[in-house]
Amino acid sequence: MENIQKIVDWYKQIGFCGWLRFRTLWFAHWFIQNSGLAEQWSFILKYLPYQEKYILDIGTTGSLFIYELDHRKYRTLGIDLLLYQEELPDSISVITGNLLDSYYTPETFDYITMISVLQFLGKEDQKAIIEVYRLLKPNGIFLLTVPQDKYNFLELKELTQGYFEILEYQPCRGHLGMAFIKRS
Numbered sequence: 737m738e739n740i741q742k743i744v745d746w747y748k749q750i751g752f753c754g755w756l757r758f759r760t761l762w763f764a765h766w767f768i769q770n771s772g773l774a775e776q777w778s779f780i781l782k783y784l785p786y787q788e789k790y791i792l793d794i795g796t797t798g799s800l801f802i803y804e805l806d807h808r809k810y811r812t813l814g815i816d817l818l819l820y821q822e823e824l825p826d827s828i829s830v831i832t833g834n835l836l837d838s839y840y841t842p843e844t845f846d847y848i849t850m851i852s853v854l855q856f857l858g859k860e861d862q863k864a865i866i867e868v869y870r871l872l873k874p875n876g877i878f879l880l881t882v883p884q885d886k887y888n889f890l891e892l893k894e895l896t897q898g899y900f901e902i903l904e905y906q907p908c909r910g911h912l913g914m915a916f917i918k919r920s
Contacts, residue, residue, distance in 0.1 A: 772909030773851075776881040777801060779906050779913035780849055783877055784808060789846035792871060794864075795853035796820060796830050803828075810847075836863050843873045850879070852911065855886035861895060869899040869918060878916040881908060888912070 784791075786808050796802050796814025805812045806828050814820065814830040815838070824830060848868050857864050868878050878900055882892070889905055892914055896902070900916035907913075 772911055775908040776851060776911055776913055777804065779908055779915075780851065780879045780881070781808075783879055783903075783915050784810070784847060790844065791847040791849065792845045794835055794848065794850040794868075795856075799851065801849070801851060802830070805849075813845075835867055836860060838867065838871065840871055842870050843876075845871050845876060846873055847877045847879065848872055851881050852883065854880060854882050865896055865899060872918045874918060876918045877903075878918065879914075880916070881911045881913045884910055884912050889914075 781804070784805070788809050788811065791805055791810045791812050793799075793802050793805060793812060793814045795816055797816040797818040797820050802812055802814050802824070806825055812828045814828065815833055815835055816830070817832070817834060819832050820830040848871060850864075850868070854861055854864065872878060880892070884907065887895075889912065892905075892912070893902065896916060899919060901919055903915040903917055905912060905914045
């Protein structure tokens with residue numbers, strides 16, 4: 737009975753919104769571990785050392801990855817067509833918009849991540865690759881994951897040819913992780 741009272745007190749302390757946030761984060765943790773996202777994140781994170789760099793995360797909404805970038809002390813900008821609903825730390829900025837309409841100065845970012853986004857761009861995928869190339873600094877790193885049933889290695893190699901050199905590719909539980917370095 738004492739344990740039940742502790743749980744009741746905890747609910748009262750965090751309130752209904754706190755409970756919803758806890759439940760959401762618990763589910764997100766479970767989902768990341770069981771959906772293959774953990775493997776995708778591990779692949780990407782091995783290319784992101786703990787240092788202050790400027791990073792663009794494309795397709796931010798609905799992902800907790802931006803919090804990992806903040807934890808690693810990156811100056812982080814997220815971009816997505818959908819409005820980001822969560823309150824974010826001051827070190828993270830998220831804009832609602834289309835990557836293809838970005839107005840950023842060329843060679844702005846040290847790293848660009850795109851986790852399971854390219855497959856939603858359809859015929860605009862080549863334009864997105866060109867824009868990523870434009871936004872990356874010289875020797876910048878582009879980190880990408882896509883479902884293997886949407887793109888295969890040869891398709892991605894062809895799509896990025898002339899813009900990026902492949903550093904590594906790795907299957908990640910139904911997805912393909914690829915790391916690229918910007919060609920000069």
